[in-house]
Amino acid sequence: MRKILLIILFTTAIFAKLNVAVTYNYLGEVTKAIGGDLVDVTVLSSPKLDPHFITPKPSLIAKLRRADLLIINGGQLEIGWLPPLLKRANSSKINTGGIGFLDVSGAVELIDKPKSVSRAYGDIHPDGNPHFGLDINNIIPIAKLISMKLSQLDPKNSSTYNNNYNSFSSKMETLANSLKEKYKSCQGKKVIQYHELFNYALRAYGVESLATIEPLPGISPSSKHTIKVINLIRENGIKTILQDVYHEKKTAKFIADKTGAKVNIVPHDVGAISEANSLEDFYKIVAKRICQ
Ligand SMILES: [Zn+2]
Known part of the structure; x- marks a missing residue:
């Protein structure tokens, strides 16, 4: 025993x-x-x-x-x-x-x-x-x-x-x-994002974030700030709004309706969306949704 x-x-x-x-x-x-x-x-x-x-x-x-x-x-x-x-x-x-x-x-x-x-x-x-x-x-x-x-x-x-x-x-x-090569035409693109979630990925592909939907990190959108964002999108011809999965989505939709910009849902972590269930797929889809 x-x-x-x-x-x-x-x-x-x-x-x-x-x-x-x-x-x-x-x-x-x-x-x-x-x-x-x-x-x-x-x-x-x-x-x-x-x-x-x-x-x-x-x-x-x-x-x-x-x-x-x-x-x-x-x-x-x-x-x-x-x-x-x-x-x-x-x-x-x-x-x-x-x-x-x-x-x-x-x-x-x-x-x-x-x-x-x-x-x-x-x-x-x-x-x-x-x-x-x-x-x-x-x-x-x-x-x-x-x-x-x-x-x-x-x-x-x-x-x-x-x-x-x-x-x-x-x-x-x-x-x-391979992602850098695939999306090199993305360089110089300008976007809006909800929270400063994507700055490191934007830097990797030469994309610039001109504003966030929240006025400051962690502060909810106000109508005054939303109008500022709408004007900025119109002045700069911005076509892409990057939205994460967990913040409210109605402000981004409102801005998109007013400006014609497109809302892209971008995952912030592996598994945030079903297409991003591995590290490889996550980085592929982050690049794709920022650049397309
Ligand atoms: Zn944060």
Whole structure:
């Protein structure tokens, strides 16, 4: 009996997977690509919802307590929902600064940084724009950081993580180059977007966002600001409004009706729309809907 128990314990130790909790779906997809069968990934939010305001459900606390590693987007994207959950989970391992905590914003350079700390710049992007996951070029350094962290936590499998990273990064680099080539005529295009969600992707394709439907990040549209946007669209001959899946859509429709511009629904995360269920399809559809 004791022998059997020892064998079970030994086998469990050998084949135990790393439990990885991630805040958003795209981070889950990268972690699965790098970790393969060696990781169990739990995504804490739904890609259909506003990433700034996920409901901090109690069930998420149990998921955090089970985690060996917590991977977050950072750049204050989770500031409105994750801190109280982390506090309640009370796991020193995955708390900020713990061995099992990884903030991937360290892998990229944030854009749209406010010139001074002021509410005049809106409430929800105080450190700059946290939506860097929308640019395919950023996913490679993020994957590198994840592969390094998995190797640190599970050094005996580091060559697997490294090999998986190498094949992931070359696949993404090929896709990034082909999308850049496919949509090069998109350069110089001007668009309107609801929230500053797509700035990193717009930069990748040389597209300029002239205004947002919300007057400031996190502030609901006003009629005065909507009229300003309508005039801007008319003056600049803008033909495309980029709308995400989770904000109200009636303001974009109103503006489109007044100006003849077209509303394109663009996913902000893997799984936000049914056509974007893998990282590859996500980046393809983001580029297509920005450029067409
Ligand atoms: Zn935002």
